[in-house]
Amino acid sequence: MLGKCKRPEKAHELFQAMIDEGCAVNHESYTALVSAYGRSGLFDKAFSLLEQMKNTPDCQPDVHTYSILIKSCLQVFAYDKVQALLSDMESQGIRPNTITYNTLIDAYGKSKKFAEMESTLVEMLSEQDCEPDVWTMNSILRAFGNSGQIETMEKCFEKFQSAGIQAKLMTFNILLDSYGKAGNYEKMSAVMEYMQKYHYSWTIVTYNVVIDAFGRAGDLKQMEYLFRLMRSERMKPSCVTLCSLVRAYGLAGLPEKIDGVLRFVENSDVMLDIGFFNCLVDAYGRMGCFAEMKGVLEIMEQKGCRPDKVTYRTMIKAYSANKMIGHVKELRELMESTEGSQMTWLHREKPDFR
Incomplete structure (x- = not known):
């Protein structure tokens, strides 16, 4: 421990x-x-x-x-x-065991070292006491799916199934995520229907995957329906869920919807992290809502969450895109300042961004 x-x-x-x-x-x-x-x-x-x-x-x-x-x-x-x-x-x-090989395969896959991943699998198959299992399959499916190699992912899935390895809930989550990122919503929906047909109970991971996928596709109606369904099943949203909502509303140019997410946050006990606040900064910056973007720093201070380099770089990117050179300069100076003076800029008189 x-x-x-x-x-x-x-x-x-x-x-x-x-x-x-x-x-x-x-x-x-x-x-x-x-x-x-x-x-x-x-x-x-x-x-x-x-x-x-x-x-x-x-x-x-x-x-x-x-x-x-x-x-x-x-x-x-x-x-x-x-x-x-x-x-x-x-x-x-x-001799390495199944866990050793699975650890190697998963790491090589995440690093996109496909040759090493495949050679490790071949070595694993040559061992008498190291049969691939569902963890092996999931790691390989995730590796190909995350890199957009959907056809290869599907072929591997078929081979593992024909070898008698049964898909688990995590396997379907990986397939959903891969199809969603590839924009193949038809196949994603087919996986959802299969899960419903064979009574695979959705977890927070499943909901997060599909909410994010429909959000990225701009299907806000379906995204919001799934969020309501998630809450009706008494499943607590996570920071990942909220980031997906904020990102989708930012891409759609709906700041009032983001305000709704913030109201939900105020009335919940969801533990917020730096990723959520950076997502907020990015969404407001994309929409040109600079007062709200700067206001995120105030919320972070209230929540005891310190901005990081990503926070400031995201703000600098938004200001630069709108040729607000003065604010870019101030933020760059702030990034280089000492720890004790990092929030000085936040408390200055707020300019009128209209």
Whole structure:
């Protein structure tokens, strides 16, 4: 848990306390500490501990230890370290398992390293005890779907199904998302009908995917219907849901609808993040609602959310598009200013943008 909270020093203190108090430490204890270091990007310490495990009786690293460290390396694109770990596993006589292969396939797919993804799948298929599963299928479908390779995605889906791997709810969410991003609303609707026919209950992820897809397509009527349906089923909208609504209304040039989203936010307990506020800034900027765009900074201050570089760059882009050079200059200076003076510009007298 300390590792997941990015507190590896505390995790190490606890590990040392176990030893000091005479508790037996085994390879699981070591693996937990390796994971804590890996999650925080402290690879020197993680690899050093891995070597220590090899030389400690009854604490030899296993496939789980290596898989955890491989995943941490993949998250920061340290592919050289991944190859070193795979070679080390082979020298130790430890074979990758399904989780190891799925971790590699998912990471390669997200990075659009399709050759590496496919070669890993081929290697996985050559192993007797490493059958691909629904996680393997989902990772590959997501990789091709996100890159717009819809035909390849569909062929892979057919092959996995013919191999006896059954689609799960997450699989349908991936298909919906892929078709939505590709603008293939006919196939997206077909997946929705299939899910309804075979009683697949929608989750927040499903709703977010279809709400975003119809919003991007400009079908606000269907988007709003799905949002109402979501709420009628007592499903709590997330920041992702609200961002989709704001983005759609911004593209449609409907600032009054965005005001409605903000009223909903005020009467709900949805935890807002920087992504939502940046989405608001972008929507108002697109519509030329500069007073409202600047007002988002006030809302952020009230909510205790600090603007980031994306916030300011989005505002600069909007001002630049409308040749408002003075405001562009002020914001650039603000980005370079010290932390203590970052909100100074916000409290200046508001100019009349009309």
